[in-house]
Amino acid sequence: MDSSIPSISPWRLSVAPMMDWTDRHCRYFHRLLTQHTLLYTEMVTTGALRHGSVERHLRFNAEEHPVALQLGGSDAADLAFAAKLGEQWGYNEINLNCGCPSDRVQRGAFGACLMNEPPLVADGVKAMVDVVSVPVTVKHRIGIDQIESYDFVRDFVGTVKDAGCSVFIVHARNAWLQGLSPKENREIPPLRYELAYQLKKDFPSLTIAINGGITRNDQIAEHLNEVDGVMIGREAYYNPWLLTTWDAQFFNSAESSITREAVEEAMVTYMERAFKEDGCPWYAIARHMLGLYHGQRGGRLWRQVWSNHKLKPMQPREVMAVARVALAKGAEVPA
Known part of the structure; x- marks a missing residue:
């Protein structure tokens, strides 16, 4: 391979973790449509892996690679335990959920509410980084409730970066922890892509991917002018044939001939x-x-x-x- 040709980031394009949707059967389907797009599991809680069936939660098809495990949790020891399991099962990445705003997740003291505790997230990230060799990444929002200052998300990223995380997937909306359902949290808080763009400018050595409200290839291409990657959510599920265009358009691969x-x-x-x-x-x-x-x-x-x-x-x-x-x-x- 010509070393003068820049390598393509593994996070250039991905399908978001979606509860009740992106199970192993869904990911197998998506992999038929795109060979290079990174696929994420549904969020798996550390408690489920501590006390439930590990095989049920972590089993996946070999054809799914590259595939990332998303974890939900806040205790450093539990996160390290779960991350190590994920690596042993063959996942290519361990991702920490710091973006889900649901009441159930808040009761477990993880998800978006963790953005209020950057040192706690940093402890969890460091614990995972110390026990696995695969990348440890974080998916998060740009703010919590009425906190709309860029400083909030900048300081969060800066603190977690120092713990060993170099990849951040930014859902470019605030998470409202009270008064909105998870569905409303995906639609009502305004999208502010410029904050993710600014993160890339302020932390040029980090990999910054963007998520939220992106449904078309021209939008993907536009975002890739500013950040390193784009994560697509529900559009990938409702309109999956879109995935067949991605390998050629975004990974310099041959155009798909599949029917x-x-x-x-x-x-x-x-x-x-x-x-x-x-x-x-x-x-x-x-x-x-x-x-x-x-x-x-x-x-x-x-x-x-x-x-x-x-x-x-x-x-x-x-x-x-x-x-x-x-x-x-x-x-x-x-x-």
């Missing part, structure tokens, strides 16, 4: 494998691919078949046959 039909076929094969391996029903997997024909003629009828509870007793390959008939029927309807 929606081939992806559906691959997912059915995966459903059969998952059922054989651990009895996972096909519909627990199919829910993640319902956006495959987003915006396509016949897509609504196709989606209705794959989400039809009455078809649960059928084999997934049989459901695919019915779905393709519905897709063709819908495609025949004049626009």
Whole structure:
């Protein structure tokens, strides 16, 4: 490889950790669409790994790489324990959640409320850095409640940086810890991308990725002029075919030639494998691919078949046959 060509950051493009969505089945689906985009797990709490089934929480498919484990927690010893497990299971990165504003997370004293305690976050980061060789990263907001001063997020990053973290994923909205639901927290606090841009200027040696409200490739390209990476959330889930454009546009890779039909076929094969391996029903997997024909003629009828509870007793390959008939029927309807 020509050393004069700058390497592409692993964080150049990623799909956000999303509770109840980005499980291993969703990530397998996304990996069929993009080979280079970094994928994140749902948040896994340190308590779940201390007291629950480690395999259930950490198991993933080898095909998912590169894949990062996001942790929720605040106790340094627990974070070190969980991070070490994550590395042992083969994750490429350990990420600490300092951005989730939900009541449940606040009761556990982690998530966005940790931004009020930078030294505590720094202790947790250092504890993880000391026991793993993979990158330890932090995902956070730009402020808490009515705190809108840039100094707040700058000082947070500065403190955590000194503990050994060099990658920060910035959700460019405040987190309102009272009065807003998690959904409202993704929509109501105004986006202030300029604060993430300023972090990159003030900490040029750090990797700064940006998250929040980004849905199109032209927006991704614009942000990459200012920061090192972009994280996409719900758009990747609702409109997953967008992912097929990323390898060529943002990773200097060959343009994807995969078809929606081939992806559906691959997912059915995966459903059969998952059922054989651990009895996972096909519909627990199919829910993640319902956006495959987003915006396509016949897509609504196709989606209705794959989400039809009455078809649960059928084999997934049989459901695919019915779905393709519905897709063709819908495609025949004049626009």
